[in-house]
Amino acid sequence: MARAVPETHHEILAAAGRRFAVTGYKGTSLQDIAREVGCSKATVLYHFANKEALLSELMAPAIAMLEALDARIAGRTGADAQRVAAEGFVDLAVRFRREIALLRGEFPDLLQQPAFAHIQQISERLVAALAGHSDRPAARIAALVVLAGIAETCGEFLDIPDQELRPALLAVAHRALEPTT
Amino acid sequence: MARAVPETHHEILAAAGRRFAVTGYKGTSLQDIAREVGCSKATVLYHFANKEALLSELMAPAIAMLEALDARIAGRTGADAQRVAAEGFVDLAVRFRREIALLRGEFPDLLQQPAFAHIQQISERLVAALAGHSDRPAARIAALVVLAGIAETCGEFLDIPDQELRPALLAVAHRALEPTT
DNA sequence: AGCATGCCTGACCGATCGGTCAGTACCTGA
DNA sequence: TCAGGTACTGACCGATCGGTCAGGCATGCT
Known part of the structure; x- marks a missing residue:
């Protein structure tokens, strides 16, 4: 064991994931996480600059996949964009359903924070793609229902x-989204 | 500035609705509501026993309509139940979209509280109806996506x-829900 | 006039939050 | 042996939360 002890870091991350999944981000205190790990709250804040950094690191893989999807959508139009967006988003949702779940409706608040500001823009592009870049209100409504649902x-x-x-x-x-005209 | 009329009760309710819609239930403090009304926090708690009572009164009409829908669904099966549930829930969502919006993902926590416990059961029956009372996983998944979406x-x-x-x-x-076999 | 009642308030409470800080124990390389 | 870095901690901080309480101030009834 020459290179010692980044193990706690990972333990904290795992515990935070577990607690967030049960009580949500805002509903979980640093004390809760520390208790689950079996260390002090100060230790949690030794390994992570603050609570948001904890969430940020926890969500990093999911965000990376979302950004990759965003890049793949860019340049596509109509039915092609719609298909890629739907498949890509479902893949993402299935793969990271635990991470997504732990934000349970805290998206709106979290997206306000500067650290997650660009997620907002990506999700807007995603909705547009799911709507097949149609500007019909019904297409946008369907896209939003699918995304949020x-x-x-x-x-x-x-x-x-x-x-x-x-x-x-x-x-x-596929059923819910409007076919592009 | 003594207020002549007991309209304060209604003003507080309206202000709470506005604030909840912007920052959510948990994210809105009694202080926030009091500030919006232009009275003290103690006044808010003079008119309402506690914060939950405020939410409860705000949601009462929507809950009443949900209970009525639940009663209408009871006894129906298959495609009939699915149609009534879909139409009824859309009506409810459209009519009370402001009230529903202000809970923004705080459903899970709020439903835990005893005051809203039966809502949980109603929504489960609603999902079952939207699935046409099918026990195929795909039908249940579609129903949940529609409901949540x-x-x-x-x-x-x-x-x-x-x-x-x-x-x-x-x-x-209608597009998203699986046709009952 | 005296009194009760309804409406409203500032001051205050205990709890909990995220976060800081000085200090301690331990390991490692010089 | 000892200096220095890493991991960790208890004590503490200011802010904010939901909620309580005694009392002030009109108003209307007797």
Whole structure:
């Protein structure tokens, strides 16, 4: 054990993920996390600059995948954009359903914070793509319902295996989204 | 500035609705509400036993309509239940989109509280009805996506008139829900 | 006039929050 | 042996939360 002890860092991250998933971000105190790890609150803040940094590191992989999807959508139009966006977002939701779940409706507040500001813009582009870049209100409404519906519910299906959940969500998305004219 | 009339009660209710809609229930303090009304926090708590009572009174009409829908669903099966549930829920979402919006993802926590415990059961029956009482996982998944999607997004469309929003949401719901076999 | 009642308030409470800080124990390389 | 870095902690901080309480101030009834 020459290079000692970044182990606590990872333990804190895991505990935070568990607690956030149960009580949400705002509903979980640093004390809660420390208790779960079995260390002091000061230790949590030794490893992470602040509570937001903890969330940030926890969400980093999901955000990276979202940014990759955003890049893949860019330049596409109409039905092509819609298809890529739907498949990409369902993949993301299935893969990171635990991480997404732990934000449970705290998106609006969190997106206000500068650290997550660009997520807001990405999700707007995602909605536009899901709507097939149509400007009909009905297309945008359908896109938003699909996006929010999947984001809010995917965390409920932690017991369903990926290969079963993915096609089911994708089928719902394809049915719900308006066909591009 | 002594207020002549007991209209303060209603003013507080309105202010709370406005603040909750912007910053959510947990994210809004009694101080915030008092500031918006132009009275003291103690006055808010003079008119309402506690913060939860404020929310409760604010949500009462929406809850009453939800209970009425629940009663209407009871006894129906299959496609009939699905149709009534979809239409009824869309009506409810459109009519009370402001009230629903202000809970923004705080449903999970709030439903834990005893005052709202039965809402949890109603929403489960609603999901079952939207799934056409099918026990196929895909049907249940579609039902949950529709329910959550509409609930989470209807608050985004405060500027769209009812007669335009209602058919659009209903169309999405009908497309997204699995046809009962 | 005296009194009760309804409306409202400032001051205050205990609890909890995220975050800071000085200090301690331990390991490692010189 | 000892200096210095890493990991960690208890004590503490200011802010804010929901909620309590005694009392002030009109108003209207007797």
